[in-house]
Amino acid sequence: MVDTGADGLVLNSQHFIGTADDSRKYYGVSGRGKSLSVSYNNQIAMDNLNFINIDADVVDLSSIEYNKDIKILGLVGFSLLSDFEIMFNYRGRFISLSRVDIKGNVIDPMPFILDKKDSLSFTLGNFIPVIDVMVNGVKKKFGIDSGAEINLLDLKKSKDIMAQFQPIKTIRLTGSDGKESDVLAGRLYKLSILEKYRCASMATVLINMDNLNKIYASNLDGILGFEFLSPWLFSINYKKQKLYLHQLKVINP
Amino acid sequence: MYKFLLLLNIVLQCNLLIAQETPFSQCEINGDDVYIKFHESCINSKDESCIALAEFKDFDLASVIKSGLFTLWERDGWTLQKIGSHSYQLHKKLIQFDKTFNLEDKFKIDMSHWNYPLSEKLAQGSSDIIDEPAKISSAGNIEFILKGWQKAKKVILSGSFNNWDENAIKLIRVGDKWKIRLKMAPGIYEYKFIVDGEWMHDPANAFMVQNQHFTYNSILVVGKDVQFYLKGYSDAKKVALSGSFNNWDKKGVSCIKTKDGWKVTQKLPPGKHFYKFIIDGQHWIIDPSNQLQERDEEGNVNSVIIIH
Numbered sequence: 007m008v009d010t011g012a013d014g015l016v017l018n019s020q021h022f023i024g025t026a027d028d029s030r031k032y033y034g035v036s037g038r039g040k041s042l043s044v045s046y047n048n049q050i051a052m053d054n055l056n057f058i059n060i061d062a063d064v065v066d067l068s069s070i071e072y073n074k075d076i077k078i079l080g081l082v083g084f085s086l087l088s089d090f091e092i093m094f095n096y097r098g099r100f101i102s103l104s105r106v107d108i109k110g111n112v113i114d115p116m117p118f119i120l121d122k123k124d125s126l127s128f129t130l131g132n133f134i135p136v137i138d139v140m141v142n143g144v145k146k147k148f149g150i151d152s153g154a155e156i157n158l159l160d161l162k163k164s165k166d167i168m169a170q171f172q173p174i175k176t177i178r179l180t181g182s183d184g185k186e187s188d189v190l191a192g193r194l195y196k197l198s199i200l201e202k203y204r205c206a207s208m209a210t211v212l213i214n215m216d217n218l219n220k221i222y223a224s225n226l227d228g229i230l231g232f233e234f235l236s237p238w239l240f241s242i243n244y245k246k247q248k249l250y251l252h253q254l255k256v257i258n259p
Numbered sequence: 260m261y262k263f264l265l266l267l268n269i270v271l272q273c274n275l276l277i278a279q280e281t282p283f284s285q286c287e288i289n290g291d292d293v294y295i296k297f298h299e300s301c302i303n304s305k306d307e308s309c310i311a312l313a314e315f316k317d318f319d320l321a322s323v324i325k326s327g328l329f330t331l332w333e334r335d336g337w338t339l340q341k342i343g344s345h346s347y348q349l350h351k352k353l354i355q356f357d358k359t360f361n362l363e364d365k366f367k368i369d370m371s372h373w374n375y376p377l378s379e380k381l382a383q384g385s386s387d388i389i390d391e392p393a394k395i396s397s398a399g400n401i402e403f404i405l406k407g408w409q410k411a412k413k414v415i416l417s418g419s420f421n422n423w424d425e426n427a428i429k430l431i432r433v434g435d436k437w438k439i440r441l442k443m444a445p446g447i448y449e450y451k452f453i454v455d456g457e458w459m460h461d462p463a464n465a466f467m468v469q470n471q472h473f474t475y476n477s478i479l480v481v482g483k484d485v486q487f488y489l490k491g492y493s494d495a496k497k498v499a500l501s502g503s504f505n506n507w508d509k510k511g512v513s514c515i516k517t518k519d520g521w522k523v524t525q526k527l528p529p530g531k532h533f534y535k536f537i538i539d540g541q542h543w544i545i546d547p548s549n550q551l552q553e554r555d556e557e558g559n560v561n562s563v564i565i566i567h
Contacts, residue, residue, distance in 0.1 A: 011362070070366040097447060097530055098419060099392055154365040161357050173286040173293070175311045177372050179364060187358040188314070188335065188351075190293065191372050192286070206531060206551055206565040209373045213360040221362055229365070237531030237565065 007070070008092070008101055009153030010242065011229070012083030013133050015062035017045055020071065021079055024064030050086075055103060057086055081153060084133035088244040093252070094152060096236040110245030120239060120252040126200055128247050131224030135242055137249060139230075141167040142196040146227040149218075150242070150249065154231030157194060157208050160215035163227050170195045171210065189213055197234075203251065208233040284311035288353060295349040296342065299324060315349070392444045393420035395428060399442035401481060403450075406436050406463065411454050416441075418450030418479075425453060445483070445528035447504060449476035468506045480504050482528035485566065487536075490520040490548065495538050500525060502534030502561070511537050533561035 009016075017024070024043030043064040050057045062080065071078050090103040091112050104112045128135040134149040144167050148157075159171065173192035180186050194210040210233070219226055239252035282304055284297040301309035302320045312320075320339070323329050324347065329339040336355040342348050403416050414430040414437040417423050430437035430452070437452075449468060451458050460467055461477035470476050487500050498521040499511030514521035514536070521536075533553065535543045545552055546562040553563050 011365070065363075067363075067366070069363070073367065073369055099446065151365070155370060156365075156368045158360075158365065161353070168288060171288070173288055173311075175286055175372065176295070176314050177368060178314050179367055181359065181361060181364050185358070188356060189358075189360075189368070190286075190288070190356055191368070193373075202554070204553060206563060209370060211368055212356060213364075214357045215360070217359060217361050231365070236529075 007078060007081050007153055008087070008094075009081040009083050009151070010087070010092075011134055011149065011151030011153045012081045013063075014083050014085035015048065015050065015057075015060050016067070016081040016083065017048070017062045017064045018067040018071070018078055018080050019043065019064045020066065020068050021077075022062075022064055024062075050082075052082070052103070060086065083153075084244070087242075091241050091243040091250075093239065093241040094235050095239055096232075097239070106243065106245050108245070110243050110248075122241070122250045123253045124200060124203070124251040126249045126251070128242075128249050130244075130247070131222035131226065134222050134224075135244075135247075135249060136222075136224060136226065137199065137230075140198050140201060141194070142170045147225065148228045148230045148234075149222060149224070149226050150235070151229045151231050152235060154229050155233070156191075157210040157231055157233050158213050158215065158218070158229040159194060159210050160227050161190075161212045162214070164212065170197075171212065172207075173212075177211065199251075203238075205234060206237065282306050282308050284309045286311040291353050293351050293353050293356070297347060297349075299345045299347065320347075392446060392448070393418075393428070394442045395439065396442040397440055399440040401443045401479070402438060402440045403430065403452075403461075404436050404438050404463065405430060405452050405454075405461070408437060408454050409435055411437070413453075413455055415453040416450060417453055417458075418448050418476075420446070420448045420450070443479075443481045445481050447528055447530075448479045448481065450479055451476055465510070466505045466508060478506060480526050480528060482526045482566065484524050485527045485564065486522060486524055487514070487534070487546070488520055488522050488548065489514065489536050489546065492521060492538060493519075495521075497539060499523075499537040499540070500534060501537055501543075502532055504532050504534070509537075510540075527564070527566045529566050532564050532566065534564060535561060 022045055024045040027042055027044040045062045045064050048060045048062050050060055067078050067080065089105060091106050093102045095101065102116060104116060105114065106112055126137055128137045128150070130136065131149055134151060136147055136149050139146055139148055146167065164171065171192050171194050173190050175191050176188040177191045178186060179189050190212040192210060193207040195207045196204070197208065198204040215226055215228065218229065241250040241252065243250065282298050282300040284295065284301045286295050295311045297309070297312050301312045303316060318334060323332050323339060329341070332339050336351045337349045340348050340350060405414055408414065415425060416428040416430060416439055417425055420443065421427055428439060430439045451460055458474070460475040464477045466478040467475040468478055489498060492498060498514040500514060500523050501508050501511035504525065504527055505512065512523055512525055514523040535545055537543055545560055549562045549564070551563040552560050554560050
């Protein structure tokens with residue numbers, strides 16, 4: 007899984023064995039401070055891209071495999087992606103990684119990369135791209151996380167936009183700490199980027215962002231995942247710190 | 260007068276009956292409080308209108324209500340009140356939802372919760388989940404047919420669904436046709452046939468897009484049926500639907516005239532789609548009943564529909 011919400015390479019302990027390492031600085035899936043299992047000097051190939059000497063955190067990702075009913079070997083996050091411009095083409099069902107130079111210019115543009123229509127600057131919250139959006143005219147900060155299917159919205163910080171969140175139901179969630187809790191699931195309306203691109207309503211859950219904000223050393227109002235990314239064609243360029251919006255393949259009358 | 264009152268009485272009683280028997284559930288946030296209002300027929304129901312109550316099956320609300328002691332009942336912070344003859348509401352303080360959420364918890368929430376009652380099917384292990392966009396299968400959902408070309412030795416189907424593989428999908432000759440049936444995941448695909456090495460678009464498919472070689476690729480939309488309605492325009496001779504799903508085809512998909520407007524069913528895959536209605540082949544209009552619109556880079560406003 008290409009996961010812009012993860013720090014680097016994360017391997018699934020269901021398929022890989024790691025060795026314990028308490029000293030390793032870790033931001034990833036399980037949050038900072040947990041005792042970790044680590045796998046060193048891995049080689050990973052994605053199509054014709056080869057990465058060598060990659061250290062990976064080994065974490066149990068069986069819940070994703072169970073929920074999605076697919077084999078997940080691991081997560082590919084920031085440190086492997088930061089030398090590329092990554093385009094998420096959910097319509098075409100492909101992700102393209104274009105290598106960039108030190109200034110962030112794509113070295114060898116691929117023919118199928120569609121024209122860039124607009125761009126949005128982002129900052130990095132440790133390793134997650136953070137953008138400013140407007141929700142019904144109220145400015146909010148969201149992290150872009152391709153590993154999240156549903157958007158997340160901080161419950162306490164969303165009072166001023168709660169009218170734009172229409173709850174549908176509750177979801178019973180057994181957290182990683184084993185505790186069961188209810189989260190409110192609904193749809194978020196009137197979110198726009200660059201003040202001119204209005205998103206359709208998006209599946210969103212209200213949660214407590216405190217732990218995530220510690221991991222991302224940020225003060226995020228929420229996380230935008232697949233629900234946000236999939237209708238558009240976005241590219242993320244970490245060197246230029248730009249989120250590009252590509253031209254959809256539409257010929258207008 | 261008496262007859263009128265009797266009729267009115269019958270209508271009111273019928274309405275009341277319908278109101279009482281119609282299952283409904285609604286989740287709402289009101290200030291610091293969360294309410295789930297529901298009709299008692301929603302308890303344990305899989306009806307889509309009962310979605311707000313979907314996660315309360317193990318609460319055994321039917322027994323709680325039957326006992327009559329629901330005013331004393333409390334579970335996981337939820338309390339229960341009666342708000343109508345057959346209607347109730349669950350209540351919980353909004354702040355009680357403010358629980359620790361760890362990063363890996365994001366993997367535990369997926370779209371199935373929004374696709375009720377589809378989630379019931381998925382939970383039972385539906386075979387509809389396809390891990391590759393196209394797979395040869397006699398029980399597949401899409402059949403490709405190329406009529407004629409009886410003297411051809413080999414016909415291949417190639418498209419965006421298999422990275423334009425020039426060998427993988429061979430059509431089988433049946434009488435005067437070449438055929439292959441595939442199990443395809445929802446999506447918008449481009450494809451071509453390769454007849455004895457020669458690339459050609461599908462002559463039976465009017466929807467095409469020009470490619471970088473200045474020839475055409477055929478477009479296939481695999482998705483769920485979506486109904487489009489246009490109210491009025493009874494004087495129009497023809498109305499068509501066109502959008503990003505058919506590359507803004509100028510003819511569009513013909514709509515059928517109804518008593519009070521026009522309608523058409525179009526297959527659409529999950530995703531965001533732009534569309535307009537074409538009146539009498541000339542006037543392109545946005546859908547007046549759809550408030551979701553988006554301006555493109557040329558300043559044109561299009562109606563937007565999102566399919567989940």
